[in-house]
Amino acid sequence: MTTLAADRRNGKGAAPRAGTASEVGALLRGWREERRVSQLELALRADSSARHISFVETGRSKPSEEFVLKLAEHLDVPVRDRNALLLAAGYAPRFPQTPLDDPSMDALRAGLDQLLQGYEPFPALVVDATYDVVAANRGIAALLDGLPGHLLAPPLNAMRLVLHPEGLAPKIRNLREWRGHLLHQMERQIALQRSGALRALYEEVAAYPVADPGEDTAADGQVPHFALPLRIEHEGRVLSFISSISTFNTPMDVTVAELAVETLLPADPATVKYLQNQG
Template identity: 75%
Template sequence: MTMVATKNTVPPADPTAPAGQGVGPLLRAWRERRRVSQLELALRADSSARHISFIETGRSRPSEEMVLRLAEHLEVPVRERNALLLAAGYAPRYPETSLDDPALGALREGLERLIQGYEPYPALVVDALYNVVTANRGIMMLLEGVPEHLLAPPLNAIRLTLHPEGMAPRIRNLPEWRGHLLAQMERDIALHRFPALRELYEEVAAYPVPDRGDGQEAAGEVPYFALPLRIEHQGQVLSFVSSISTFNTPMDVTVSELAIETFLPADPATVKYCHALMP
């Protein structure tokens, strides 16, 4: 059984410079965010520091090709590349297709097959706001017991994990896992600058965290090759490490913001339990 979002719920990002200032301040903001000098960027883009300076100050209007080349070397997200092109006076290059659009039918089917093939272990697909696009039965297993009001669409993976009525009470290493998720969100906020993502961060960061006196385990009691998610299910403590994958060279805004997260069993007991639960 899977869950599929009915529409793209990602809002536009905040601009990095006031509207009407052109592409120069936007490019400068991205360069400074990446901590790249004008000379270094010029060398990467086969240009000159003088030309980069002229673009940033508005003395020179970059070509469409130059805007895309600079965006590539600055690792600007696809959504923001459209914003740069618009600021430079060009049409957006990358479409933003709804997940319900027939054009993405093959993609949806491929994602479904991918995460179903990962069973009995948990796997899901989320958008840039961590809303669940689709999930497999392994995820549904972890969500057992979560109240209905948290399962109303759009399902949000971060909220479901950290909410005191969600999975949080069953996570044995909640402080460590919470810190990992909040740090990941901080990186995404710096990259995407969605106001809704900042609001979500402020919401989940304010959730109470149980102290060590309620049976929580300390990190490091068992050696792992990566920080595990240690979560109880029907009295059994399961251990998973997560991996996140994105699409290589996406040409659509929606596709560029999808992430596939898979949970790999971190010990033999978890492998045995998952296979026994979902043969």
């Protein structure tokens, strides 16, 4: 865990280092270009001027702490990287990174547990920024039953569990579609987060061999396809789910900002009936 978590736990920031205007300017320019936003457009969003944005990016003007945060907000910079921008400008990090097992996170953990349990018998789980499973309910545990121990050893990783050839992949009837959806999801996150760890995970799971699961013979007319379903074999039947992902609004902690709750909504009456009978 970072020292930032301890320093910020009582509302006190870590000591800033000697940042420079040119350093933070280069970082801000990189984020602006990555987001494909012009200096004029960013200036209009931030109630500033293109001239001032140019001066900040070239190091001719040092931005205030609040202006750094304002630009980061309009460029959708992840919370973790907002701390990096502040440090580059010579300011203290604003956002702590508190371990989930810290007593200050008791209410968060209790709320997540209540949400997961309340969703049963349908599957739900919580993952972090690199898809490591933070918590899961019994619906998820049932789907993972029988997988090899090396995939179930902590930390469990949701992408490995789904896409590994010894994981759930052989059971997924529409594997190629679902795999394409997951890889595209990771690509979008990599573009937003600049995460080396996420990039490494992507390269690992994208390289897994993909067996042909055969044609999915489900009757297309049974349910409307308002979203791509996950169709997975389980105990001699095919269960169908629609995935929904939720995050926290305006997170003030790096740990919380990187959590996501995924719920699997039954996509047909047969799946609902089966899971309710199991529950």
